[in-house]
Amino acid sequence: xxxxxxxxxxxxxxxxxxxxxxxxxxxxxxxxxxxxxxxxxxxxxxxxxxxxxxxxxxxxxxxxxxxxxxxxxxxxxxxxxxxxxxxxxxxxxxxxxxxxxxxxxxxxxxxxxxxxxxxxxxxxxxxxxxxxxxxxxxxxxxxxxxxxxxxxxxxxxxxxxxxxxxxxxxxxxxxxxxxxxxxxxxxxxxxxxxxxxxxxxxxxxxxxxxxxxxxxxxxxxxxxxxxxxxxxxxxxxxxxxxxxxxxxxxxxxxxxxxxxxxxxxxxxxxxxxxxxxxxxxxxxxxxxxxxxxxxxxxxxxxxxxxxxxxxxxxxxxxxxxxxxxxxxxxxx
Amino acid sequence: xxxxxxxxxxxxxxxxxxxxxxxxxxxxxxxxxxxxxxxxxxxxxxxxxxxxxxxxxxxxxxxxxxxxxxxxxxxxxxxxxxxxxxxxxxxxxxxxxxxxxxxxxxxxxxxxxxxxxxxxxxxxxxxxxxxxxxxxxxxxxxxxxxxxxxxxxxxxxxxxxxxxxxxxxxxxxxxxxxxxxxxxxxxxxxxxxxxxxxxxxxxxxxxxxxxxxxxxxxxxxxxxxxxxxxxxxxxxxxxxxxxxxxxxxxxxxxxxxxxxxxxxxxxxxxxxxxxxxxxxxxxxxxxxxxxxx
Numbered sequence: 001x002x003x004x005x006x007x008x009x010x011x012x013x014x015x016x017x018x019x020x021x022x023x024x025x026x027x028x029x030x031x032x033x034x035x036x037x038x039x040x041x042x043x044x045x046x047x048x049x050x051x052x053x054x055x056x057x058x059x060x061x062x063x064x065x066x067x068x069x070x071x072x073x074x075x076x077x078x079x080x081x082x083x084x085x086x087x088x089x090x091x092x093x094x095x096x097x098x099x100x101x102x103x104x105x106x107x108x109x110x111x112x113x114x115x116x117x118x119x120x121x122x123x124x125x126x127x128x129x130x131x132x133x134x135x136x137x138x139x140x141x142x143x144x145x146x147x148x149x150x151x152x153x154x155x156x157x158x159x160x161x162x163x164x165x166x167x168x169x170x171x172x173x174x175x176x177x178x179x180x181x182x183x184x185x186x187x188x189x190x191x192x193x194x195x196x197x198x199x200x201x202x203x204x205x206x207x208x209x210x211x212x213x214x215x216x217x218x219x220x221x222x223x224x225x226x227x228x229x230x231x232x233x234x235x236x237x238x239x240x241x242x243x244x245x246x247x248x249x250x251x252x253x254x255x256x257x258x259x260x261x262x263x264x265x266x267x268x269x270x271x272x273x274x275x276x277x278x279x280x281x282x283x284x285x286x287x288x289x290x291x292x293x294x295x296x297x298x299x300x301x302x303x304x305x306x307x308x309x310x311x312x313x314x315x316x317x318x319x320x321x322x323x324x325x326x327x328x329x330x331x332x
Numbered sequence: 333x334x335x336x337x338x339x340x341x342x343x344x345x346x347x348x349x350x351x352x353x354x355x356x357x358x359x360x361x362x363x364x365x366x367x368x369x370x371x372x373x374x375x376x377x378x379x380x381x382x383x384x385x386x387x388x389x390x391x392x393x394x395x396x397x398x399x400x401x402x403x404x405x406x407x408x409x410x411x412x413x414x415x416x417x418x419x420x421x422x423x424x425x426x427x428x429x430x431x432x433x434x435x436x437x438x439x440x441x442x443x444x445x446x447x448x449x450x451x452x453x454x455x456x457x458x459x460x461x462x463x464x465x466x467x468x469x470x471x472x473x474x475x476x477x478x479x480x481x482x483x484x485x486x487x488x489x490x491x492x493x494x495x496x497x498x499x500x501x502x503x504x505x506x507x508x509x510x511x512x513x514x515x516x517x518x519x520x521x522x523x524x525x526x527x528x529x530x531x532x533x534x535x536x537x538x539x540x541x542x543x544x545x546x547x548x549x550x551x552x553x554x555x556x557x558x559x560x561x562x563x564x565x566x567x568x569x570x571x572x573x574x575x576x577x578x579x580x581x582x583x584x585x586x587x588x589x590x591x592x593x594x595x596x597x598x599x600x601x602x603x604x605x606x607x608x609x610x611x612x613x614x615x616x617x618x619x620x621x622x623x624x625x
Contacts, residue, residue: 017531021430022438028427029445032501036450038469039458051467109356116349125353132364136560136608138584138601142374142594143367152362154370156594157384186359210341216348245452247563248581252589263453267567270457297461304454311451319444322507 043067043302047291050298066294066302079268081257084303087265094177094250094261095243098184102239103232105186110194111220115206126195133188144183145252148173179253180261184243190235197231198224233321240314262307270300375599379592392599402600404575405583406607411492412565412579413558420499421554425547428509429539439510447506456567459498460485463568485569488576495564495577508546516542548619555615559608580604 042050044062070084109129113122147154150170158167173179201224209219225232247263254260260268273296276287294302375392377385396402427446431439450458462469463484471481484494520538529537540547562581565571571578580600588597 018433021433025427025430025434025442025446028501029442032446032448035455035458035462035501036448038462039454042461105355105359108352112349112352116345116352121349125357128365129356129360132360132368134609134612135368136556136601136605138560138581139371139598139605140364140367141371141601142588142598143370144363145589146370147363147367154367155385156374156379157382159384182359183363185363186356188360191356210345216344216352220352241449241451247453248585252585263451266453266457270460270567274460297464297467300457301461304451304457307451307454311449315447315449316444319507322511 039301039305042298043305045298047294047296047298050296065292066299067306069294069299069303070306072293079272080265082265084262084265084306086258087260087262088306090177090259091244091261091263094180094246095240097177097181098243099236099239101181101185102187102190103235106190106235107194107232108220109186110191111198111224113191114195114198115201115203116216129186129191130188141249141252145174148179148182148253174253175256175259177259180246180250183249184246187239190239193231193235193238194228197228201227230321233318237314237318237322241311244310262303266300266303266307269303273297273300371598372602374594375602377595379594385595388595392595393603395596396599396603401575401578401583402603405578405580408492408575408577409559409561409579409581412495412561412577413555415492415496416499416558416561417551417554419496421551423500424506425509425543428506428513429535431510432513443507443510452563453567455498456564460568463494486573488573491569491573491576495568508550509543512543512546513539548615551619552612552615555611556608559604559611 043066044064046061046063046065049061070088073081073083109125113126113129117125143154143156146156149172150158151173153159153168153170158170160167173182205223205227206219209223214222244261245263246261247267250261250264251267254264276291276295293299374385376387376389378388378391379385431442431446434442461467465471465481465483465486468484470484474481482490485491516539521534524534524538560581561579562585565577565579566582566585569577571582581604584597584600584604587593587600
């Protein structure tokens with residue numbers, strides 16, 4: 001409470017100001033939480049209440065029917081042919097793999113830059129590793145697509161072995177989880193975060209351990225990691241939320257329904273329901289049956305909440321560490 | 333003996349340095365620089381489906397410059413960036429400064445409630461439903477209050493504003509401000525107090541200069557992120573009504589991955605890169621990170 005001094009807090013004017021700030025903040029909180037609450041309340045509302053004109057502000061009745069969508073398949077949908085747990089599983093696999101590769105790869109490189117390399121090499125490698133972040137990813141998107149389609153050729157066609165009509169051996173990663181995981185193997189922004197933190201760890205600690213005969217990897221594991229828990233938490237949270245939220249890239253490289261992450265699944269689901277909502281014919285028996293299964297906006301809301309839950313949980317787990325760990329040094 | 337030991341250790345260190353940085357170098361070169369460099373080449377080529385692409389020089393760029401849709405998408409993107417930064421960038425800063433005035437426990441609870449994140453696709457979809465012209469929340473409220481309803485995302489005049497509005501109450505980076513606000517020493521405020529500084533003066537002369545590096549950094553990231561906006565307009569409006577919310581990256585996606593005109597798509601991406609680079613340079617020039625207290 002630094003801005004308003006402790007001493008004058010009993011003064012009427014100061015108390016009034018504090019009260020005003022508190023009220024404002026609570027109003028803001030309720031505005032902020034309102035969408036979440038409204039989403040939840042929509043998700044448990046029976047579909048008949050939702051498509052009413054004019055809609056009811058306080059709908060009656062509650063049902064958990066929509067949450068069954070996680071386990072059951074729709075009947076009669078063209079775009080959504082999998083139960084939602086498949087999308088959740090896909091997102092989980094890809095996010096888990098990206099975290100498992102990206103965090104150690106980035107942390108080790110940042111540590112090497114910060115503590116192990118000569119200053120000359122360190123500066124050069126820093127340019128190579130961080131410079132990539134300055135160019136928007138759209139520029140490399142098309143060749144990256146080619147690269148993953150005919151690995152390791154990124155030119156859009158596979159050259160032929162000289163004097164033969166046989167193309168060079170190549171591997172197609174498109175429509176596999178790897179197409180999403182491999183480009184996420186390293187992140188320049190996280191390298192900045194790690195390096196900023198490692199730079200603050202005194203060299204004496206590391207040299208002392210070296211004199212005691214610890215191996216380099218041992219030093220990293222036993223000294224650096226325990227000291228840098230906050231920054232690991234920040235990076236873990238950021239990597240998690242960015243890979244969980246990934247949309248454009250999976251949309252491009254994953255064309256098989258079985259492999260799509262939940263963001264893409266949700267998008268397709270929502271598109272289809274939205275089209276449906278504009279052509280409601282209340283007498284259509286089949287349509288009503290599908291809507292009762294959750295094929296309506298309350299189903300979409302339920303699945304949106306399901307998509308958000310892991311992000312909520314990670315935020316709560318890492319909140320304390322996040323506060324300690326965020327020290328951005330900028331591009332210096 | 334000792335010297336031998338030292339040399340050995342230095343050698344170990346050097347070897348470890350390279351072993352530790354190799355995986356990252358592998359990823360950044362294979363999946364970063366290699367496609368990036370080729371991206372510039374793609375913009376100079378025309379793609380056919382089976383035969384190798386042919387070099388056509390700057391023809392793709394000429395085509396981009398004569399495409400009447402490109403100026404529209406750039407205008408939309410600038411409009412979105414300006415609206416989004418103008419309307420939503422300052423709010424988390426104010427909230428964080430005010431939050432710090434609360435009691436310790438209140439800060440903890442409120443921080444959780446204020447900055448709780450939502451998955452981005454879920455957020456977009458939820459807001460799209462709020463804006464729905466027939467059954468959406470906003471029109472429901474308007475009807476109950478007796479006002480005429482609006483068409484929100486279907487109205488070309490306010491569609492872009494509607495895209496930006498969720499940012500007013502849903503935001504992420506607040507935590508970063510709180511983290512750096514905590515590092516402001518209390519003595520600064522006490523000293524200012526003794527000299528009779530008022531509330532506004534304290535914020536202006538002590539708090540904001542301390543937040544300057546983080547504000548500058550997040551402003552930079554906000555500019556870069558907003559210029560590349562894709563997901564929100566793609567999900568909420570699909571670029572419509574008409575072309576009112578089609579952004580550059582949406583047009584890029586359409587060209588490259590739906591119409592499969594790779595060369596033209598790549599040259600649009602490069603032009604976007606140049607524009608963003610120019611913005612970064614301007615921002616760096618006029619908004620330095622240094623604290624000058």
